[in-house]
Amino acid sequence: MSETTPTTPVRHLLGLSGGKDSSALAIYLRDRVPEMEYFFADTGAELPETLEYIDLLQDYLGKTIVRLNAERDFDYYLKYHNNFLPSARQRWCTVNLKLVPFESFVGEDQAVSYIAIRADEPSRSGYVSTKPNITTRMPFREDGITKEDVFAILEESGIGVPRYYKWRSRSGCYFCFFQQQQEWAGLKEHHPELFKAAKAYERIDEKTGRLFTWNQAGPLDEVIKRAENNRGRPTKVSPPKKLMDALFSDGDGADDACLICMK
Ligand code: SF4
Numbered sequence: 001m002s003e004t005t006p007t008t009p010v011r012h013l014l015g016l017s018g019g020k021d022s023s024a025l026a027i028y029l030r031d032r033v034p035e036m037e038y039f040f041a042d043t044g045a046e047l048p049e050t051l052e053y054i055d056l057l058q059d060y061l062g063k064t065i066v067r068l069n070a071e072r073d074f075d076y077y078l079k080y081h082n083n084f085l086p087s088a089r090q091r092w093c094t095v096n097l098k099l100v101p102f103e104s105f106v107g108e109d110q111a112v113s114y115i116a117i118r119a120d121e122p123s124r125s126g127y128v129s130t131k132p133n134i135t136t137r138m139p140f141r142e143d144g145i146t147k148e149d150v151f152a153i154l155e156e157s158g159i160g161v162p163r164y165y166k167w168r169s170r171s172g173c174y175f176c177f178f179q180q181q182q183e184w185a186g187l188k189e190h191h192p193e194l195f196k197a198a199k200a201y202e203r204i205d206e207k208t209g210r211l212f213t214w215n216q217a218g219p220l221d222e223v224i225k226r227a228e229n230n231r232g233r234p235t236k237v238s239p240p241k242k243l244m245d246a247l248f249s250d251g252d253g254a255d256d257a258c259l260i261c262m263k
Helices: 020-029 048-061 074-080 092-106 139-143 147-157 181-190 192-200 220-230
Strands: 011-015 037-041 065-068 111-114 134-137
Touching (some): 020 048, 181 192, 181 220
Parallel strands (some): 037 065
């Protein structure tokens, strides 16, 4: 009798960011892909509302959402990067706190990674792993699901949108440099202690006078002043450029950011 090598089943993986699209995708696929494994790469700097929403989703999905943590925390990587705060051009935070934990979670297993890019985002490519054992699927794009449908999925499930939506348009770290002026103002209003913690990362190099700030426009106190002056006016969004845009997003305005963190 010949011996056969047992084949390892392909894993089906869906990463939740605490944002509306990945959450709606999890709900959409819950019964279509029952073998789905859900995960959440926790940077250790998530908003309380995001963590609360992940718990809510876990109850709805009836399955554990595996929390992935990087081996080291943000402060360690900050020091490693000579105290240069991450930025749209230097997104080392995403690599170390999200991508590396994800790829180590997959290991060498054959896996399908489900990405929540919608049909109304034709220019987006999202994170496509360079690992040959990971293939990508975009069910929303395949099925013609748009932003409006995403809100309907969340509404009909009873989950609704995350609470931070009242003042912030995306999930991600409380200090995320992708935040717009009004979102920083929202952080200050809703989480003054986190705003203070974000401010504490900003500094001036005493020798050179160079500012290390989250926002290119200047220190957070100035960003807040500007936000107060601009209240009610539409804000400009600076799209991320170069570096890993090809991996994470390729820009469609206000939602443009790293998909693995915020989708
Ligand atoms: S949410 Fe922002 S700060 Fe956090 S890992 Fe993603 S890009 Fe970096």
